[in-house]
Amino acid sequence: MVKSVTIADVAAEAGVSTKTVSNVINRTGRMSDETRKRVEEVINRLGYRINKSAQALRSGATKLLGLAVPGFANPFFGLFCDEVSSYARGKGYGVVISTYGNMDEGLDGLIDETYHVNADGWIFLTDRPLKKRGAVLRQSYPVVLTGDFPAFAQADSVSMPDADGAEYATTWLLDHGCRRVAFLGTPPDLFGKAGVRDSAKLEELLVKHEGNMSLRFRGYIRALREKGIDLDWDLVVPCDFMDRESGEEAMTALLDRGIKVDGVFCANDIIAFGALSVLKLRHMSVPDDMQMIGFDNTRDSGHCTPSLTTIDPFAWQYAQMAVDCLLRRIDGDKEKPGLYTTGFRLVERDSTR
Incomplete structure (x- = not known):
């Protein structure tokens, strides 16, 4: 040696x-x-x-950040991890990444493991609502939440412009020749609520529901209302999971019911990839027969056929905001927890005209 x-x-x-x-x-x-x-x-x-170990013992800081994500089935999560790691490295920090998607308790089940890593703080990308008095928000280390679920003013939270981006995408389709725009990716539990077709009840449910998909559905509805268009439930298709298979099933269900559609807003890019594959099998042309917009601007969105027009929620900004918030807390910032939101842009590609 x-x-x-x-x-x-x-x-x-x-x-x-x-x-x-x-x-x-x-x-x-x-x-x-x-x-x-x-x-x-x-x-x-x-x-x-x-000698990082000796340095950590002397300073009490490890110069490591923890990042917890549900998994990597959604390519946006991988993109987010890359952006967090790259930006943190520029700030002199390494990043340890853990996944919790296969745990029965979800993110709560990962908390005990975080203490084995000895990171200076953690960024949690949430895929479901947290408990107000749950373990995630009651840690001795600094915590920053991403994922668009409430932090109950107990931790800094960084979100994407889900509703605004979805509203912009839907409006864009309506302004570019579409008359019947479908939404693929409604949360099943929202779609299945009793009385949801009543406008007042729908409004109440939308206000109470959080998370990416509910907020994007909210933006879709806002766009319709601004145009004076009533919500047509025949154009709304729930997805059990936010994956390619769910996109295939949603588009198949829409077409098999004989619903007339000339535009589609998909709750994320992966659902759009699945929907595109079905349209190709049915010999339907995108964008001639149907225009389509996704959300996330994942790497594959520029390489599928046709390439996908999508909302870019600035993954780099999402990551930088989360890291900056965490570093401020590590440095002793005692200000009240804040809510921060990224910008967005529409990336026009071949799935629209």
């Missing part, structure tokens, strides 16, 4: 004290440029590496 290089080895080789080497590593203290460059040259030549 090769003997590791110590800070004393670097000091001896450079002809300086260990304190000077430490100052160079931590970019503190005063010294000449010549001394700093000489020490840096020795560090690189000898291959000295900082």
